[in-house]
Amino acid sequence: MQIEFFKNKLMDTVVWLIVILMTLCCLLPLLNTLAISFSNNSAVNANQVGILPVGFTLSSYKKLLEDNQFWRSAWISVLRVVLGTGLNMLMMILLAYPLSKSKNRFASRDIYMKLVIFAMLFNGGLIPGYIIVSKLHLLNTIWALVLPGAVPVFNVILLMNFMKGLPEALEEAAVIDGASEWTILTRVVLPISKPGLATVALFCIVNHWNDYFQGLIYMRTPSKYPLQTYIQQLTIDVSQITDPQQLIYFMTISTRTLNAAKIVVATVPLLVIYPFLQRYFVTGIVIGAVKE
């Protein structure tokens, strides 16, 4: 008994330690960036800033307010999240719901399922993707960021599994009451799928907000870059630059503090959204995973 108790205690301690360690691993870089954004640039260059600001100053944030491109990019990102997530949700619901039906009710389900999975595992690659977007005249428009990823297959499967787990009796009851398929979807299935929907919505939002690569490829001018692409372009490793004129420029501006401020501001929207969706988050995934 005694030994068992200690064993448990020991295990608990180990687990706690691991969890704390991992939390710190995630948290410390964030705190460091936050501290840098409030610090004096010279102190930052001398690596004197840990998790507390050195030579506290708001000048980075003042400069940030004047940076038109930052706010332009932020607006593009917001637009992308709204349009992209909206489209994603529509596509996911319309695809996941029929796929969640059994083969008896949806005869060609398996074919569609295989197509969907095939598209998830294999894709045309960078250049063909670019050429398609270019030929459709989508380059440099918000649609180039929204349309290519309109059907997030992984999330579709997640949502499909969630819908599969819903009690069939509910649907039967609706049918007996004379509801059409549309009514069943909109009035019965969707309202009780909220946890699943919130989960995939969160994934989509995070995905759209954090993606920088599509912006880099499909936007033909930096003034149309979404926020993360804009930020990705700031964090240049100076030792990789070989053009002396550029080097001189980067050495003269030396803006690690300003860049940190930009990263902090760009992280805020997700930090704000997370708590609102988090309560659905855990239940959403768990329920989706368990079948009756």
Added chain:
Amino acid sequence: MKVLWKKGIAAMLALLMACGAGGCTDSGELSTDTTSSAGSSAEDDAWIAAATDPLTPYPETVTVTFGKEAGRNFSALAGTEWENHNDDDNAMYDIIGGFLNIDIQIDFVGNGGDDYNKKVAMAIADGNIPDVMKVSDYSTLKQLVESDMVEDLTQAFEDCATDRIRDIYDSFDGRCLESGKIDGKLYGIPATNIFNGQELLWLRKDWLDKLNLEEPETMEDIEYILQQFVEQDPGNNGEGKTIGLVVNTGIAGAYGAQFQLNNIFTHYGAAPGQWIEKDGEVVYGSVQPEMKEALTVLRDWYAKGLIDPQVAVRTNDDRIAVVASGQCGAFFGAWWSCNSPASDAWALDNSVEWVPCVVPVGEDGKVTVIEQNPSMGYLVVRKGFEHPEVAVKLVSLQYDYMRRSDYVQSDVEKAYIAGDVACDFLGNCDFNNALVLCYENIRDILDGKSPEDATAFEYGVAASCQKYVDAIDAGQLPDKTDWSNYYGRMIGTRLAAEVPYNKISPVFYSSTDTMKLRWGSLQKMESEMLLRIVMNEDPIDSFDSFVEEWYASGGDTITEEVSAEVAK
């Protein structure tokens, strides 16, 4: 071609044909006939004039699409009425477009480096390049020429480059313009890469004074000073905590980078990372026996603790940090190293003083510098574009006419120059010794003169330097920007102007077919060798086995290819 005809540039075409066909009279006569039969109206003359003169505008607005590297510093316009200007749309496009009567349309813009190169590669893969675009290296230019995607600009350059533009390219002894030619034809207008001055050894003056040391000249002097820095700990870092010389992981070989030891290698006659001519043959500098001498000295320094023991693991931010925090008082870097890390060290501790030294000098009292690659990319014109000369006209306009002293700048241009806002299509086109000219103008302005060709930018820097001088005179603390400007321009670039130096001129900067496959791994091999020998991980004689291995792993083929390229 048909359209060219229609527009009546037949005369120019005839000239081209005449050149190509070695002065075939028939074709010459034929073209003259065509011109006269088409009726050389005033409009046709205007088109011809526009196509053959640097600054004559087109009679009708010509739309030109561009691929360009992102400009810089648009945020400097914040708070003015032009704060919404960016690379897609700005005042310079209107001004330039107004001069030449062209409508500037931006096809794509990318941040210099990876981002831009990717966009160019995409456009080439897509088979759809803009009328005028910049490519950042010779291999891309070559690829475009080989796939017949770009126009021959030889004639356009003949017609539309002004004298000053020619002078600029001449100041590189032909090395620059020549690099834009393939088989004798000019396909790319090169962007110039100006001389950056010698690599300087920046030393903490306050430490030297504290230890009663003179500024160094020879290798022995440098070694003694580093030893004193490390042993005497003038910065009170604590026993054994002072780093002698902070060095880049690459050790040497790149042009204009910080924390490199190129000066020490050239002191022993080596030319790391460069293709040079030696006894009439083209060879790669890093595999020459002279390297060994320099490496012997450096590994000795390392063993004595004079070189940063953590040289292998530091990132660039780390290297800057050890200097900025006062842990290290010596580093090599060009004149602009005053900005970072020198000014950071000063900003954190105002008692810090720096002195840049041109060392180590050889027997003739001079250091040897490796000349830079004179071209930083090329402006090319899409094959089939009706007005290929527009690229040259733009260069003449931007880098000659608009820089003349009698050119009247509008308010917005003044704001652009004052804020160092740039949105060039080419990047840069300036004299090889532009840095020295800039220094001389700033010096003259500070002396109360008004030099004829001084730009608003130079006046701005001079004003900043004056603020530094005033602050020092009044016993006040100068602003960090003013401090950097003064140290960089009045102290750093003065050395480039006043201290003579020897030159090593590399003969090849580009890439060959085998290099595309092997160069990456050869470079890795080289930098590992440098690092391991300097850090005493490998004996000095391992250099010889490196040389053998280098040649065996493709180095010999590449050397042959480079020799063949140079022989062209």
